[in-house]
Amino acid sequence: MSRNEMPEQQAPNSVEEVLELLEAGSITPAEAFELFRQVDSVVAKRVKASTEPQPGLPPAMEELDDLIGLTSVKALVRELQAFVEIQRRRAAMDLAAEPLVLHMVFKGNPGTGKTTVARILGRIFREMGILPKGHLVEVERADLVGEYIGHTAQKTREQIKNALGGVLFIDEAYSLARGGEKDFGKEAIDTLVKAMEDHKDHLLVILAGYLQEMEWFIRSNPGLRSRFPIHINFPDYTVDELLAIADQMLRVRQYRLTPQGREKLVQILQERQQSSSADKGNARDVRNIIEASIRRQALRLFEKKRLTREELIMIAPEDIEEVS
Amino acid sequence: MPDCLIIGKTNVGKSLFLVNYAAHLGVRELALERRYRDGRIEYLKLTLTEARRKLVDEVPHCTRYLDTINLLIPGGKGKRKIALTDSCGLTDDIHGEEDVRRAMASTLARLRAVEVVLHMLSAPMVGEAPPSQAVSELDRQIARFASLRSHYALLANKMDLDHAKQGLARLQKEFAGHRVIPISALERQGFREVSAFVFHAAR
Numbered sequence: 001m002s003r004n005e006m007p008e009q010q011a012p013n014s015v016e017e018v019l020e021l022l023e024a025g026s027i028t029p030a031e032a033f034e035l036f037r038q039v040d041s042v043v044a045k046r047v048k049a050s051t052e053p054q055p056g057l058p059p060a061m062e063e064l065d066d067l068i069g070l071t072s073v074k075a076l077v078r079e080l081q082a083f084v085e086i087q088r089r090r091a092a093m094d095l096a097a098e099p100l101v102l103h104m105v106f107k108g109n110p111g112t113g114k115t116t117v118a119r120i121l122g123r124i125f126r127e128m129g130i131l132p133k134g135h136l137v138e139v140e141r142a143d144l145v146g147e148y149i150g151h152t153a154q155k156t157r158e159q160i161k162n163a164l165g166g167v168l169f170i171d172e173a174y175s176l177a178r179g180g181e182k183d184f185g186k187e188a189i190d191t192l193v194k195a196m197e198d199h200k201d202h203l204l205v206i207l208a209g210y211l212q213e214m215e216w217f218i219r220s221n222p223g224l225r226s227r228f229p230i231h232i233n234f235p236d237y238t239v240d241e242l243l244a245i246a247d248q249m250l251r252v253r254q255y256r257l258t259p260q261g262r263e264k265l266v267q268i269l270q271e272r273q274q275s276s277s278a279d280k281g282n283a284r285d286v287r288n289i290i291e292a293s294i295r296r297q298a299l300r301l302f303e304k305k306r307l308t309r310e311e312l313i314m315i316a317p318e319d320i321e322e323v324s
Numbered sequence: 325m326p327d328c329l330i331i332g333k334t335n336v337g338k339s340l341f342l343v344n345y346a347a348h349l350g351v352r353e354l355a356l357e358r359r360y361r362d363g364r365i366e367y368l369k370l371t372l373t374e375a376r377r378k379l380v381d382e383v384p385h386c387t388r389y390l391d392t393i394n395l396l397i398p399g400g401k402g403k404r405k406i407a408l409t410d411s412c413g414l415t416d417d418i419h420g421e422e423d424v425r426r427a428m429a430s431t432l433a434r435l436r437a438v439e440v441v442l443h444m445l446s447a448p449m450v451g452e453a454p455p456s457q458a459v460s461e462l463d464r465q466i467a468r469f470a471s472l473r474s475h476y477a478l479l480a481n482k483m484d485l486d487h488a489k490q491g492l493a494r495l496q497k498e499f500a501g502h503r504v505i506p507i508s509a510l511e512r513q514g515f516r517e518v519s520a521f522v523f524h525a526a527r
Contacts, residue, residue, distance in 0.1 A: 015436065019429040023361075023422070029414040032432055033465035240527055256472065259503040266524075313472065314501070 060123035108234025111282030133165035173207035174217035236281025332444035334413030399523030451491030475525030
């Protein structure tokens, strides 16, 4: 029996039913594939319907686990989670509890996941009840340092106020010590340290920047070392990890690379890896490459009259270009 | 560990590929995990000679279950572990024997779950056939289905035989956009290209 002759009511509802039809000798293997596609598209619609509207965000920890790579970061966050929980239980039983000093230093090149992890950490700490709000305020030197005496303390206090209850993320924090003793950056650091004392339970500060610069920065400010006990290294992503990030991005958007497209991307990533720039393992650049490739694919297909589902899904090599 | 499935019509050389590819990777004894449609699992240990005798046959539908072996695929810097599964050949028509139909259902169920698909065709068969019948609806369906879900490559087997070159050219045209790897399971040709593909896909 060909599928054209198959009565409407016989249309299967599940993969298992298709397999049973095949076993029973009612359909050929080729017809089974056709029915698979029907079943899958029905299931996809059902899943889509059940997830709209979004039933809130998934627990932050899962979101962290979904990030590609970052193995040591994930392990450390789990460690912290356990530590916090046990200190709380010790306190509940009147045992001496270690004070929770969770201010951190994130060290790594641009695009290695520092901001992303900081944002998720804020949410994890909110879910754990450590931070009341868990939001992220991302600042850099220019947001903290002013132009005249007294201006810096005022600007820094303003940003700290915004971040209360959540995370103050200071990017390229080493630049605060750039100008030496007389620089206003010093004033920003002093104001920050004082605020950390005053708002012990309501503020998490993360200092972020390149590995070497951050180590120098912490070394040359002894007051910071004891106040930032947690240091996390963000290594450059490997080619495989960057490729996995690209795949994940495309999958979420229902695109796929053709085998040749994948080769082109691998080639671009490998060339970058061989360069000595700080951007060789930069996930942000990969995201930009993929987003540009989706736009290029649209441009390539735009003139065509008839398009198959596959054509709409596939990203070809000519869609992929290195972004500068 | 990523799962890799060999799929294709009957007698295109799937089982011989499994055995000779394992041999090519340095396996001396095949530790098979044999899975039946009812869920039963059997463990077998075969030498290469035994495996060729027992698994490979001229008679279609020699393979009526899913036979899986674990392999270390060499590539770039080191090796990646994969589980390679040989499956029951598929037919264009409805097969008369229930056992065979059950085995085909297992094959399709497995295809839905694997990360890497090696779709095998016989290049000389494609080369010899009249152009309009060179590629069957079934092979088109496999390619269409598998390439959207898994890492997918087409293995044009039996390149050692006559008409294979013509068959390969046709396959490359018919399946443009897919990766087509010419191999000879018998002569152990093209295995390095297969490894490169599988290593890459098995992340």
